[in-house]
Amino acid sequence: MITLRPYTGSDADALVAIYRKSVRRLGPRAYRPDQVAAWLSVAPDRTEMHRLYTDGRHAIVAVDPNGAPVGFSDLAGNGHIRFLYVDPDHVGRGVGRAMVAALLDHARTLAVVSVFSDASDLARPLFERAGFTCIARQEHRIAGIRIHNHHMSASVPCSGTP
Numbered sequence: 779m780i781t782l783r784p785y786t787g788s789d790a791d792a793l794v795a796i797y798r799k800s801v802r803r804l805g806p807r808a809y810r811p812d813q814v815a816a817w818l819s820v821a822p823d824r825t826e827m828h829r830l831y832t833d834g835r836h837a838i839v840a841v842d843p844n845g846a847p848v849g850f851s852d853l854a855g856n857g858h859i860r861f862l863y864v865d866p867d868h869v870g871r872g873v874g875r876a877m878v879a880a881l882l883d884h885a886r887t888l889a890v891v892s893v894f895s896d897a898s899d900l901a902r903p904l905f906e907r908a909g910f911t912c913i914a915r916q917e918h919r920i921a922g923i924r925i926h927n928h929h930m931s932a933s934v935p936c937s938g939t940p
C-alpha cells in the first residue's frame with residue numbers, strides 16, 4: 779500500500795537516491811548508455827533537491843507502509859511538473875499514475891489553466907494516459923550528448939459550479 783504525503787526536509791537524500799537509481803536502471807530501456815550518463819550528470823544533489831522542494835512548489839513523496847520514500851513529483855504555481863521519479867523496485871504498480879492524478883487534483887485548486895512537463899520516453903505513456911498531449915519533441919544537448927524528451931501539456935478543468 780503506497781500513500782502520498784508532502785515533502786519534508788529529511789527526504790532530500792532519499793529522493794536523490796531514487797532519482798539516480800531510477801535513471802540508472804530504467805533509463806537504458808529507452809536511452810543509449812551515453813544518454814543515460816548525460817541524464818545522470820544533471821541529477822540534483824541533496825542541496826538542490828531541498829532548495830527546489832522548499833521554494834513554494836507543491837512537492838509530494840510516495841511512501842511504502844514503512845514510511846520509506848518510493849517516488850516523488852511536484853507541481854509549481856505556473857503548472858510545471860519538474861520531476862516524476864519512481865524507485866525501479868516499485869514501477870509498474872501505479873505509483874507514477876497516482877502522483878500525477880494527485881497533482882492534477884491539486885492544480886484544480888490553483889489558478890492555473892494548464893499543467894505541463896518535459897517527459898522522457900519512459901514517462902510519456904503515463905502522461906498520455908493521464909490526459910496530457912505531446913506538444914513537441916525536444917532535442918537537448920548535455921555535455922555534447924544529444925538527448926530528447928517530450929513537452930506535454932494537459933488543460934485543467936474548472937472546479938466547482940458557476
Ligand SMILES: CC(C)(COP(=O)(O)OP(=O)(O)OC[C@H]1O[C@@H](n2cnc3c(N)ncnc32)[C@H](O)[C@@H]1OP(=O)(O)O)[C@@H](O)C(=O)NCCC(=O)NCCS
Nearest residue numbers: 862863864869870871872873874875897898900901903904
Ligand atoms: C515514468 C515513471 C515515473 C512511471 O512510474 P510508474 O510508477 O511505473 O508508473 P505507473 O505504474 O503508474 O504507470 C502508469 C501507466 O503508464 C503505463 N506505463 C508506465 N511506463 C510505461 C512505459 N515505459 N511504456 C508504456 N507504458 C508505460 C503503465 O502501464 C500504466 O498503465 P495503466 O494506467 O494502464 O496501468 C517511472 O518509469 C520512472 O521513474 N522512470 C524513470 C524516470 C523518468 O523517466 N522520469 C520522468 C522524467 S520526465
